[in-house]
Amino acid sequence: xxxxxxxxxxxxxxLGGSGVVATELGKLLxxxxxxxxxxxxxxxxxxxxxxxxxxxxxxEVNDYYVFRYPPYDLALASKMAQVVQMQDLDLLxxxxxVPHAICAHLAKQMVGDRxxxxxxxxxxxxxxxxQDESLKDLIRLGINTSDAVxxxxxxxxxxxxxxxxxxxxxxxxxNFVDKRIYYPRQCQSLKxxxxxxxxxxxxxxxxxxxxxxxxxxxxxxARVAEVMDAKLLxxxxxxxxxxxxxxxxxxxxxxxxHFLGKQDDVAQLIxxxxxxxxxxxxxxxxxxxxxxxxxxxxxxGSIAGGIPELVSHGETGYLSAIGDTESMAANxxxxxxxxxxxxxxREACVRRAQSKFCNDRITAEYERIYYRTLGIE
Ligand code: GMT
Numbered sequence: 001x002x003x004x005x006x007x008x009x010x011x012x013x014x015l016g017g018s019g020v021v022a023t024e025l026g027k028l029l030x031x032x033x034x035x036x037x038x039x040x041x042x043x044x045x046x047x048x049x050x051x052x053x054x055x056x057x058x059x060e061v062n063d064y065y066v067f068r069y070p071p072y073d074l075a076l077a078s079k080m081a082q083v084v085q086m087q088d089l090d091l092l093x094x095x096x097x098v099p100h101a102i103c104a105h106l107a108k109q110m111v112g113d114r115x116x117x118x119x120x121x122x123x124x125x126x127x128x129x130x131q132d133e134s135l136k137d138l139i140r141l142g143i144n145t146s147d148a149v150x151x152x153x154x155x156x157x158x159x160x161x162x163x164x165x166x167x168x169x170x171x172x173x174x175n176f177v178d179k180r181i182y183y184p185r186q187c188q189s190l191k192x193x194x195x196x197x198x199x200x201x202x203x204x205x206x207x208x209x210x211x212x213x214x215x216x217x218x219x220x221x222a223r224v225a226e227v228m229d230a231k232l233l234x235x236x237x238x239x240x241x242x243x244x245x246x247x248x249x250x251x252x253x254x255x256x257x258h259f260l261g262k263q264d265d266v267a268q269l270i271x272x273x274x275x276x277x278x279x280x281x282x283x284x285x286x287x288x289x290x291x292x293x294x295x296x297x298x299x300x301g302s303i304a305g306g307i308p309e310l311v312s313h314g315e316t317g318y319l320s321a322i323g324d325t326e327s328m329a330a331n332x333x334x335x336x337x338x339x340x341x342x343x344x345x346r347e348a349c350v351r352r353a354q355s356k357f358c359n360d361r362i363t364a365e366y367e368r369i370y371y372r373t374l375g376i377e
Pocket of ligand 1: 015016017018019021122123124127152175207209211282283284285286287288305
C-alpha cells in the first residue's frame with residue numbers, strides 16, 4: 001500500500017473559490033487517511049466541524065514598531081518552514097501564486113530541497129496579477145521554483161504560458177464538488193418562500209466584482225422577466241452590489257429581486273434555482289457553475305476563460321459572447337419554456353458533474369501529482 005502523506009496546505013482562508021477548493025481538497029485527503037496541516041492566517045471558513053487528521057496552524061504577524069506594513073508574507077514563509085520541520089511534512093500545496101508560491105519557495109530555502117512544493121493556479125493570480133509588471137517576475141519565479149504546478153482549466157494554462165512565458169509542464173486539474181453535498185435536493189418549502197406563485201428562479205452567486213458583469217446579470221433577467229413570471233436571487237457581496245441595487249430600482253424590478261448577502265452553505269439554496277447566471281468577463285473555471293451543475297441547475301453564461309470547458313453548450317447550459325445579454329436571455333427563455341428540454345438539461349448536468357468533476361476523481365489526480373513529485377510511484 002502506498003504510504004499516507006503529511007501535507008501542508010496554504011490558501012486564502014476567508015474568501016473565494018480558491019479557498020473553497022483548497023479546504024474541500026484538504027478535507028477529502030484527510031478522509032483518505034492523509035495528515036493535513038492548514039497554514040493560514042485564519043481558520044478556513046469551509047472547514048466547519050472537527051476533522052480527524054486535520055490540523056490548523058495560524059500565521060501570526062509580528063507588528064514590530066519599525067514595520068510600516070506588518071510583513072505577512074515573511075511570517076507565512078517562516079511558519080511554513082517551522083510547521084514542515086516540526087510536523088515532518090512531505091510537501092506543501094499552495095493555492096494561488098502570490099504570495100503563496102513565493103512563500104513556499106522561501107520555506108524551501110530554509111528547510112532544504114527535501115521539501116517539495118505544489119502550486120495550484122486559480123485564475124486571478126494569473127489573469128489579473130500577472131498583467132502587473134511589478135509582480136510578473138515574482139509570479140514567474142513562484143511558478144518556476146514549484147516542484148509541480150497545476151491549473152484549474154486548459155484556458156488558464158494557455159494564458160499562463162502566454163503571459164509569463166512558462167515552459168515547464170502544468171497539470172490540468174479541474175475543480176470539483178463533493179457529490180455528497182452537491183446533488184439535486186427537494187427544497188419545496190424554501191422554493192415557495194421565494195417563488196410562491198411558481199415563478200422561475202434565476203440565481204447569481206459571486207463576489208460582485210466588476211469582472212462578474214453584474215449589469216449583464218440584471219439585463220438578462222430583465223429580458224426574461226418581460227416574458228415570464230420570474231424572480232432573481234442575488235447571493236454574495238462586493239463592490240458592484242450598490243450599482244446593482246440602483247439599476248434594479250431604475251428598472252422597477254425591486255419586488256422581483258432578492259438580495260441574500262453572503263451565504264456559506266449554498267448547496268440547498270442552489271437547488272431551488274432553475275438557472276444559474278454567469279456572464280463573467282473573465283473566469284478561469286467558474287466554480288459556482290459546477291456547484292449548480294451538480295445540483296441539476298443549468299448555467300446561462302459567457303464564453304470566457306474556462307467556462308466552455310465546464311459548461312457543455314447545448315447540453316448543460318448555453319453560452320454566448322461576453323456582453324450579449326440578448327442571446328443569454330433568449331437561451332434562458334428557450335430552456336425555461338420547454339419542460340422536456342429543461343428536464344434533459346437537468347439530467348445531463350448531474351451526469352456531467354459526477355463523471356468529469358467529481359471529488360473522487362479529482363482528489364485521486366492530486367494524489368498522483370503528490371506521489372509523482374515525491375518520487376513515490
Ligand atoms: O471568482 C473570483 O473572483 C474568486 C477567485 C478566487 O481566487 O477564489 O476565483 C478564481 O478561482 C476559482 C477557483 O478555482 C475559479 O472557479 C474562478 O473562476 C476564479 N476566478 C476568476 O478567474 C475570475
